[in-house]
Structures are given as C-alpha cells and as structure tokens.
Amino acid sequence: MKEQDIVIIGAGITGLTCAFQLRRKNRGVTLLECKDRVGGQIKTIKVDDFTFESGPNTGVVKYPEVAELFEQLSGHCEMETALESSKRRLIWKNDQFCELPSGLMSAIRTPLFTWYDKFRILGEPWRAKGEDPNESVGALAERRLGKSYVDYAVDPFLSGVYAGDPYRLPARLALPRLYALEQQYNSFIRGSIAKARIPKTERDRKATKKVFSAKGGFSMLVNALTEAIGMENIITSAKDITVSPDGKGGWDVCYVKNDEQVQIHAMHVVTTCGAYALPQLLPFVDSTCMSELSNLYYAPIVQMGVGIRDCGGNQWQAFGGLVPSCEKKNLLGILFPSACFQERAPKNGATFSFFIGGIRHPDYLMKSDEELTGWVNDSLYEMLRYPLGKKADEIRIFRHEKAIPQYEVTTDARLRAIDQLKRQYPTLTIAGNLRDGIGMGDRIKQAYDVAAQI
Ligand SMILES: Cc1cc2nc3c(=O)[nH]c(=O)nc-3n(C[C@H](O)[C@H](O)[C@H](O)COP(=O)(O)OP(=O)(O)OC[C@H]3O[C@@H](n4cnc5c(N)ncnc54)[C@H](O)[C@@H]3O)c2cc1C
Known part of the structure; x- marks a missing residue:
C-alpha cells in the first residue's frame, strides 16, 4: 500500500490548481480522476481554424489568485484578457439585441427598462433594507430596482451565470456580494460607491475584474497545470474510489485501475467532485449528513x-x-x-x-x-x-x-454538513463547486485557500 501525504479527488480546475499549489510547497500529492482525461468541465476543441470550448468560455479576474496562477505558470500558459472592443453586453428585446447600458446617457436612453423604473432607480439609495435572509435575487432586485431591471438585466445575467431562475436563487447564496451591498450599505448604489473608495493594496489591484481565458483556450491552462503537477502524480481512469477513516486521523483511499484494486494511505483527503459523487465516495458518512451534503441540483x-x-x-x-x-x-x-x-x-x-x-x-x-x-x-x-x-x-x-x-435554500444545510464533517474529521476537506462559487475565479481562489489550509 502506498503512503501519501495528500490525495485529491477530481481533476477539474479546482483539483488541478489545488494539487499544483501543494506541489509548489513540495507536498506529496496524488490526484485521482475517474475519467480518462483531466480538466473536468474544461475542454477546448480545435476544428480547423476554429477554437470551441465545450465548458467555460471565459472567467473573471475576480481575485488576485487568478492572476497569480498565470504568473506561476508563466512560460507554459498565458492569460488572455478580452479585447476592449468586446466590452459591450447585449440583451435580446423585441426581436433585436440592445446594448446593456454602461453609462448615464445610455442608461437614460436604453429601451431595455421602463421609464417608470428609470426614474424609480433615483430613489434606490433611500429604499428600505430587506429583512428576509432567503429573499430571492429576483425579489431583491425587483424591490430595489424594478421589474423591468429584473426582466432585462438580472434574469439574463442569472441565465448566463447559473442557467438559473432569479426567483429560485436566494441572493445571499447565489450573489453574496450583491446581497452584502444592501446589508452593509443599505443600497446597491451607495455600496458600490463606498466599495470603489476603499484603498486597494498592490495585490488587490491584481483582481482587475477583467474577462479572461488562456491563450489558445482553457485546455492550455489544464495542460500547463498537468505538466507542472507531473503525470506521475495524476491517476486517471481511477474507478470506484472510496475513502474511509483509518481510525488514527488518516485515510484509506481505495480505487480500481485497469481492473486491479489499489489502496493508498493518506494523511489528508480533498474532494473536488460534484455533490452527486459524494455518497459513493464517502460511504462512512451517516445518511442524514450525506443527504444534506449531496442535495444539490x-x-x-x-x-x-x-x-x-x-x-x-x-x-x-x-x-x-x-x-x-x-x-x-x-x-x-x-x-x-x-x-x-x-x-x-x-x-x-x-x-x-x-x-x-x-x-x-x-x-x-x-x-x-x-x-x-x-x-x-x-x-x-x-x-x-x-x-x-x-x-x-x-x-x-x-x-x-x-x-x-444551483445554490438554492438547501445550501445552508449543505454548508453545515461540511462544517460538521470538518470538525469530526479535520483532515478531510470537501471542496469543489458545491460551495464557494461556480465561476472559474471562484474555483481557483478556493483551490488556493484549501491548499493553504492543509
Ligand atoms: C457548459 C458550462 C459552461 C460554463 N461556463 C462558464 C464560464 O463561462 N465562466 C465561468 O467562470 N464558469 C463557467 N462554468 C463553470 C465552471 O466551468 C465550473 O464551475 C468549473 O469548471 C468547475 O471546476 P471543478 O474543478 O470544481 O469541477 P469539475 O470541472 O466538475 O471537476 C470535477 C472532476 O471530478 C471528477 N469526478 C467526479 N466524480 C468523481 C469520482 N467519483 N471519482 C473521481 N473523480 C470524480 C470529474 O470527472 C471531474 O473531472 C461553466 C460550466 C459549464 C458546465
């Protein structure tokens, strides 16, 4: 049986970035992936001169960690930020695409929102704060901004990010930053102005909020991470993985590779796969806790x-x-x-x-x-x-x-279950996009945080 410091399960961007950070600190890592390829939801496909993404097309440089990842991979993979000329965002209304306003004049002239809501938005800084912690993004935006803003800004935005329904996703869970603006500053407008005034450190400024990809497509990022981690530390086609506590604070990780049963003993385990994979992966977790953990659509x-x-x-x-x-x-x-x-x-x-x-x-x-x-x-x-x-x-x-x-109301129970497991098993980390955000930036940030905590 192989002895290992850390086993990470799932070789999407979260697992790969986490493994890369740990390898940089010379920690022993084995990355287990059930598929025969790495990258998870990321896959770039070249067809003649066309480059297609099967998963994410872009991310946002939301955190310094995103910029730092590309700095650390410099020479192997380059970040590409979106051209200035592609800044416009379009919204379909009445059989044509209309530009989403980006300034005061375009906000006044836009056909996307009603005149009633355009005037009403002037009163947004003085509108009362919401009290329902489970208020949906749609209800919150309708209350503060008006229905036409929900229909022609919030709804398409949430379709673009979550493929979701604004009236089903609580703002606190799906758009925590927007929710915090109202909670902390009583207003989106006041909050945005106050936030823009907060002095930024040099590191903060790396989070440019620019749209990014990797030059050549996101698979180039996956390739660079794979190379840096080393294929000898990555096991693909690892089937039927199960993780069990060894009773001494460590873990027995079993899987099948080429029809052979393999066992690794690890000090730490990190899971980065979807919530639906957890029941089979962690059979020792009791059924109540597991149903809270895996109840995610x-x-x-x-x-x-x-x-x-x-x-x-x-x-x-x-x-x-x-x-x-x-x-x-x-x-x-x-x-x-x-x-x-x-x-x-x-x-x-x-x-x-x-x-x-x-x-x-x-x-x-x-x-x-x-x-x-x-x-x-x-x-x-x-x-x-x-x-x-x-x-x-x-x-x-x-x-x-x-x-x-979909970060719906079940998220609270899921996060509680994750905390409960962490208290019970400090060397087990449940990560991945079942918590902490779904965007590429969120995934990279979480991977850095997890790697720093182990
Ligand atoms: C179509 C699509 C478009 C998207 N567009 C964008 C976008 O434009 N911008 C953006 O920021 N985000 C976008 N996202 C979201 C973003 O791509 C994902 O949140 C992110 O890639 C998830 O990375 P991850 O590593 O956490 O999970 P995953 O990529 O899902 O990786 C998890 C890995 O775990 C493996 N696994 C699962 N079960 C097991 C098991 N039992 N044993 C071993 N391995 C297992 C999987 O095979 C997979 O490789 C998009 C997502 C999709 C699907």
Missing part, C-alpha cells in the same frame, strides 16, 4: 460551438448576447468568443457559443442534433442577422447533464 446545459468561415463583414463586436426568459426564445444566450480573444476563428470568420436549456428547459438536453442544429441556423438569420439561408460551417454539440449547481 445541477442545471443541465447544451452548449454549441458554432463556426462561420466568412462573416461577409457581419462581425459582432461584443462579449455576447443574453436572452431574457420573458422573451420566450429557445436560447439562453450566445457568446462571441472570437470577438473576445485572438485566433479563435479563421480571418474574416467568427465563432459563437450557443447556450440552451438550463433550469427552465432541462428537457432540451434530449433534443436531437438535427433539431439543435436547426435552432442554430435559424438564429443566425433571426438573431445574428446573417442572410436568410446562411448555415454554420461547423457545429459541435456538447451536452452537459450536470452543468451548473
């Missing part, structure tokens, strides 16, 4: 990489366009990766990333390739204004059955 998403070889001058210079649910279209939104990043499409061409499904339409996962392809081709004309009959030159369809965890 993941909204399904179909993502489609779409390539156009010749746009005929119809280049979309924007981050992407989101579709509010009240507009009753089949799509959640379309991102424009080749407008954000270099070399994602042939010269004169474009790549798009279509999103379909989410919490409101989990059934769309079952749509046939033909039907989904038809939706894409129809949208090229109806939404992206290509000539009638124009078809995508390349389409790749990626179905994600368990894509985005």
Whole structure:
C-alpha cells in the first residue's frame, strides 16, 4: 500500500490548481480522476481554424489568485484578457439585441427598462433594507430596482451565470456580494460607491475584474497545470474510489485501475467532485449528513460551438448576447468568443457559443442534433442577422447533464454538513463547486485557500 501525504479527488480546475499549489510547497500529492482525461468541465476543441470550448468560455479576474496562477505558470500558459472592443453586453428585446447600458446617457436612453423604473432607480439609495435572509435575487432586485431591471438585466445575467431562475436563487447564496451591498450599505448604489473608495493594496489591484481565458483556450491552462503537477502524480481512469477513516486521523483511499484494486494511505483527503459523487465516495458518512451534503441540483446545459468561415463583414463586436426568459426564445444566450480573444476563428470568420436549456428547459438536453442544429441556423438569420439561408460551417454539440449547481435554500444545510464533517474529521476537506462559487475565479481562489489550509 502506498503512503501519501495528500490525495485529491477530481481533476477539474479546482483539483488541478489545488494539487499544483501543494506541489509548489513540495507536498506529496496524488490526484485521482475517474475519467480518462483531466480538466473536468474544461475542454477546448480545435476544428480547423476554429477554437470551441465545450465548458467555460471565459472567467473573471475576480481575485488576485487568478492572476497569480498565470504568473506561476508563466512560460507554459498565458492569460488572455478580452479585447476592449468586446466590452459591450447585449440583451435580446423585441426581436433585436440592445446594448446593456454602461453609462448615464445610455442608461437614460436604453429601451431595455421602463421609464417608470428609470426614474424609480433615483430613489434606490433611500429604499428600505430587506429583512428576509432567503429573499430571492429576483425579489431583491425587483424591490430595489424594478421589474423591468429584473426582466432585462438580472434574469439574463442569472441565465448566463447559473442557467438559473432569479426567483429560485436566494441572493445571499447565489450573489453574496450583491446581497452584502444592501446589508452593509443599505443600497446597491451607495455600496458600490463606498466599495470603489476603499484603498486597494498592490495585490488587490491584481483582481482587475477583467474577462479572461488562456491563450489558445482553457485546455492550455489544464495542460500547463498537468505538466507542472507531473503525470506521475495524476491517476486517471481511477474507478470506484472510496475513502474511509483509518481510525488514527488518516485515510484509506481505495480505487480500481485497469481492473486491479489499489489502496493508498493518506494523511489528508480533498474532494473536488460534484455533490452527486459524494455518497459513493464517502460511504462512512451517516445518511442524514450525506443527504444534506449531496442535495444539490445541477442545471443541465447544451452548449454549441458554432463556426462561420466568412462573416461577409457581419462581425459582432461584443462579449455576447443574453436572452431574457420573458422573451420566450429557445436560447439562453450566445457568446462571441472570437470577438473576445485572438485566433479563435479563421480571418474574416467568427465563432459563437450557443447556450440552451438550463433550469427552465432541462428537457432540451434530449433534443436531437438535427433539431439543435436547426435552432442554430435559424438564429443566425433571426438573431445574428446573417442572410436568410446562411448555415454554420461547423457545429459541435456538447451536452452537459450536470452543468451548473444551483445554490438554492438547501445550501445552508449543505454548508453545515461540511462544517460538521470538518470538525469530526479535520483532515478531510470537501471542496469543489458545491460551495464557494461556480465561476472559474471562484474555483481557483478556493483551490488556493484549501491548499493553504492543509
Ligand atoms: C457548459 C458550462 C459552461 C460554463 N461556463 C462558464 C464560464 O463561462 N465562466 C465561468 O467562470 N464558469 C463557467 N462554468 C463553470 C465552471 O466551468 C465550473 O464551475 C468549473 O469548471 C468547475 O471546476 P471543478 O474543478 O470544481 O469541477 P469539475 O470541472 O466538475 O471537476 C470535477 C472532476 O471530478 C471528477 N469526478 C467526479 N466524480 C468523481 C469520482 N467519483 N471519482 C473521481 N473523480 C470524480 C470529474 O470527472 C471531474 O473531472 C461553466 C460550466 C459549464 C458546465
């Protein structure tokens, strides 16, 4: 039986980043992954001159750790921030994409919000603070900003991030920073101004809030991390993993590789896989605690990489366009990766990333390739204004059955169960996107924090 310092389970961005940080400190790490590849939800696919992402297209440099990860991998992988020209965010309303306002004049002129709500927003700093800790993002935004802001800003934003429903996600859990603005400063506007005035350290300034990817796509980041960790420390196709306490503060980790049973004895175990994997992984946890731990719904998403070889001058210079649910279209939104990043499409061409499904339409996962392809081709004309009959030159369809965890009210019980397990078993860490945020920035930050605590 092999003796190891730390075993990490799950080789997505969280597990890889955590393993990398621990290896930097010369800790002994084995990273176990059940699939035959690393990267988890990250997968970049090259089709001729097109670069498609099957998972995340972008992240936000929300924490210094994101910048630091790329600094540490310098020479092996480069961060690419989105071009200035792709800053515009579009929202679908009344059969066209409208720009989300970014300044005072555009906020006054925008057709997205009603005049009533535009005037009403002037009173936002004086509106009473909410008292329901479980108030949904939708209810909170409706109360402070107005229904048209929910319909044409909050709803599409939450579709874009969570593929979720703003009236099902408590603000405290799904958008904790927004919730804190109201709780601490009594107002989003006052809170944002006060936050902007807080002096920043040099390290804080690394969190530029810019949109980023890795040059060449996120798989380049995965490759660089894999190389830095060392393949000798990563075991893929590790099936039927189980973790049991050894009774002395350590762990017995068993798995099957090439039909052979393997056992590792470890001082620490970190799990980074989805909540649904935990019952099989941690059979020693009692059923009440486990049901709280694993009670988490993941909204399904179909993502489609779409390539156009010749746009005929119809280049979309924007981050992407989101579709509010009240507009009753089949799509959640379309991102424009080749407008954000270099070399994602042939010269004169474009790549798009279509999103379909989410919490409101989990059934769309079952749509046939033909039907989904038809939706894409129809949208090229109806939404992206290509000539009638124009078809995508390349389409790749990626179905994600368990894509985005929904931080609904069950989150409190899950976090309590995680704390309870930590108190009982200090050398076991339950990490991954079942807590601490779902974005790439959140994942990287959590991995640093976990590595620092072990
Ligand atoms: C379609 C899609 C689009 C997205 N777009 C964005 C975006 O644009 N911006 C953004 O910031 N975020 C986005 N996200 C979210 C972000 O990609 C994820 O939150 C993040 O990649 C999750 O990383 P992770 O390592 O925590 O989990 P995962 O990537 O899910 O990795 C977990 C790993 O654990 C493995 N595993 C599971 N069970 C076991 C087991 N029993 N034994 C061993 N291994 C196991 C899995 O195979 C997987 O490799 C998107 C997600 C999806 C699905």
